[in-house]
Amino acid sequence: MxxxxxxxxxxxxxxxxxxxxxxxxxxxxxxxxxxxxxxxxxxxxxxxxxxxxxxxxxxxxxxxxxxxxxxxxxxxxxxxxxxxxxxxxxxxxxxxxxxxxxxxxxxxxxxxxxxxxxxxxxxxxxxxxxxxxxxxxxxxxxxxxxxxxxxxxxxxxxxxxxxxxxxxxxxxxxxxxxxxxxxxxxxxxxxxxxxxxxxxxxxxxxxAATGAAISAPGMMLSHYAPNAHMRLDAVPEAGDAWLAFGPSAPFAGISRNLSASGDLREAARNLFAMLHELDGTGAKSIAVAPIPETGLGEAINDRLRRAAAPRE
CATH class of the missing domain: 3.90.870.10 (DHBP synthase)
Known part of the structure; x- marks a missing residue:
């Protein structure tokens, strides 16, 4: 570089x-x-x-x-x-x-x-x-x-x-x-x-309706994607990297927690940085804990769904 x-x-x-x-x-x-x-x-x-x-x-x-x-x-x-x-x-x-x-x-x-x-x-x-x-x-x-x-x-x-x-x-x-x-x-x-x-x-x-004409940035179905495959609302398995949210059980593999206290503002602030970190480990897949759909959770889940969508 x-x-x-x-x-x-x-x-x-x-x-x-x-x-x-x-x-x-x-x-x-x-x-x-x-x-x-x-x-x-x-x-x-x-x-x-x-x-x-x-x-x-x-x-x-x-x-x-x-x-x-x-x-x-x-x-x-x-x-x-x-x-x-x-x-x-x-x-x-x-x-x-x-x-x-x-x-x-x-x-x-x-x-x-x-x-x-x-x-x-x-x-x-x-x-x-x-x-x-x-x-x-x-x-x-x-x-x-x-x-x-x-x-x-x-x-x-x-x-x-x-x-x-x-x-x-x-x-x-x-x-x-x-x-x-x-x-x-x-x-x-x-x-x-x-x-x-x-x-x-x-x-x-x-x-906006799903599939609406693209009239602004961030409307493409596949976006914000790491190299690793992503599984949402998931429980981590052997070989996964784990993106947790809120209190969670210990995980033997590589993990980050968006907010151990369940603070959605903290989770939004950490989202891309922690995905960068987990992706940088070379993990083939990232399992992501469920995130509430309320408040800033809507934006977090929007990014996660686009990151996990089939690549365009």
């Missing part, structure tokens, strides 16, 4: 303005960033990740004002942005005329997923560049998302410069919500629980 290129904010911003890629931290996972208005730069994201071109990207903004220059905000969209930005909420909205985003960033759709990340380095980078940054997770397409700079460096063999912001505090990607008039549709479960959105808006959040 090549030695990582240490970056500060000014150096990272200069690379992005020049059309280069830079991986940077957010509160959810590390993103692989490019100038969202530069088609060649955005194409290099797809090429570097090996990402299908029909899979759109989330565009990160420095603030609500930047986001409003790109998309049309209804009163409901603005309510959500003001309540949860900066934070792990991506809103899928109609593009504004004259938005200037590269068509490849939106996969040719007339909508775009926008968010304002809640990480000081990400916000500083966005302000320094003055640009919206297209940034999917900084990993080879379909593989485990990175929650540390070291995981980014390992995933891309040190070929992508990384702005190191330490470990991500949420550990799973943002929740993606599409707004259709007064209807809220969750396209991807994430680090913001549906119940929180419902509490703020007083509206029921619907879930």
């Amino acid at each position: 090549n030695a990582p290129l240490p970056l500060d904010i000014a150096e990272a911003a200069a690379l992005l303005r020049a059309g280069r890629l830079v991986a940077f931290p957010t509160e959810t996972v590390y993103g692989l960033g490019a100038n969202a208005k530069n088609a060649d730069a955005v194409l290099s994201i797809y090429e570097t990740k090996g990402r299908p071109r029909f899979n759109p990207l989330i565009v990160h903004c420095a603030d609500l004002a930047m986001a409003e220059s790109l998309a049309e905000f209804s009163p409901l969209a603005r309510q959500l942005a003001e309540a949860f930005w900066p934070g792990p909420l991506s809103l899928v909205l109609k593009l504004r005329p004259g938005h200037g985003l590269a068509d490849v960033a939106t996969a040719g759709l007339d909508t775009v997923a926008l968010r304002v990340p809640d990480h000081p380095l990400a916000l500083a980078l966005l302000r320094e560049t003055g640009l919206p940054l297209a940034a999917p997770s900084a990993n080879p397409s379909g593989r485990l998302s990175p929650t540390s700079a070291e995981q980014v460096q390992r995933g891309f063999a040190g070929k992508v410069p990384v702005l190191d912001g330490g470990a991500c505090k949420s550990g799973v990607e943002s929740t993606i919500i599409a707004i259709d008039e007064e209807n809220l549709i969750q396209l991807r479960a994430g680090a913001l629980a549906r119940e929180e959105i419902e509490r703020v808006t007083g509206l029921k959040v619907q879930k």
Whole structure:
């Protein structure tokens, strides 16, 4: 692996303005960033990740004002942005005329997923560049998302410069919500629980139908996959690595516990890091304990089901 290129904010911003890629931290996972208005730069994201071109990207903004220059905000969209930005909420909205985003960033759709990340380095980078940054997770397409700079460096063999912001505090990607008039549709479960959105808006959040057209990141059936085969809601067997949750019986093999106390927020924070660790042992299979489907458990189970799905 090549030695990582240490970056500060000014150096990272200069690379992005020049059309280069830079991986940077957010509160959810590390993103692989490019100038969202530069088609060649955005194409290099797809090429570097090996990402299908029909899979759109989330565009990160420095603030609500930047986001409003790109998309049309209804009163409901603005309510959500003001309540949860900066934070792990991506809103899928109609593009504004004259938005200037590269068509490849939106996969040719007339909508775009926008968010304002809640990480000081990400916000500083966005302000320094003055640009919206297209940034999917900084990993080879379909593989485990990175929650540390070291995981980014390992995933891309040190070929992508990384702005190191330490470990991500949420550990799973943002929740993606599409707004259709007064209807809220969750396209991807994430680090913001549906119940929180419902509490703020007083509206029921619907879930996108299984097999719905891909209109946002994270909707492909196979995603977030380790090299090892995964068995969900399982009891570990000889030869397995074991991903436990809550109080569990001792296991003689390799194991990690997402949260021994059964804390779903801690489990979400540990999910990708522990899957990286277990996968790195060379285990052929990973058995995963049952996870409650409530609160952040919805996002955790979503990632686990996609990680265990047949590879596309």
